[in-house]
Amino acid sequence: DLHSFPTRRSSDLDLINTYEELKAICDEAGKEEGKEARTLMANAISIIRIIASIALLFCRAFSPAFYVLYIAAGLSDMLDGFVARKTDTVSRFGARLDTIADFVLVIVCLVKLLPILRIPAWLYLWIGIIALIKVINIVSGFAVQKRFVAVHSLMNKATGALLFLLPLTIPAAELKYAAIVVCAAATFAAVQEGHIIRTGRHLCIRLDRK
DSSP states (O other): OTTTHHHHHHHHHHHHHHHHHHHHHHHHHHHHHHHHHHHHHHHHHHHHHHHHHHHHTTSOTTSHHHHHHHHHHHHHHHHHHHHHHHTTOOOHHHHHHHHHHHHHHHHHHHHHHGGGSOOOHHHHHHHHHHHHHHHHHHHHHHHHHSSOOOBOOHHHHHHHHHHHHHHHHTTTSOHHHHHHHHHHHHHHHHHHHHHHHHHOTTOOBOSSOO
């Protein structure tokens, strides 16, 4: 009848509104699940780098297996950040995981290569100075920012690329000449990193993935 018509219309509108709200909730949940899956993809690539780095410990240095794992680890270092940026899934956890993966790769390479390479004393000293500067930078980051700070400047990235290429050049070039280039870049990058952390100028701090 005419008296019940407004009530039925109001009820229909309520149902439509409820449906739209449920649909919006489902769509948002789907987006969140998709983002979580993409985040897991970027983090999985970093984890693969850690696994590949550990596997290097069981390979003879400069063997084909060593180079395959080493190159795979290096490519994953570029890929995880690329995936995180393209999928809009950058995160603090991802950045820290990537930094840990880089650290594991460097330590494993040092463990594998230092015993078999003839490294002059001056190069050990230079590496030690760079390491000391990096430690000071970490401490400064905690003091200034109250948290772990990883600076990914262009010089840091360039140094990482040179450091990655260094083991690939050893069979063809004398170590000390290639090491001079890498250490010079690393020294400049470490000093610049400390300046950025302590002054905050032109800040390029990696709180997310690179």
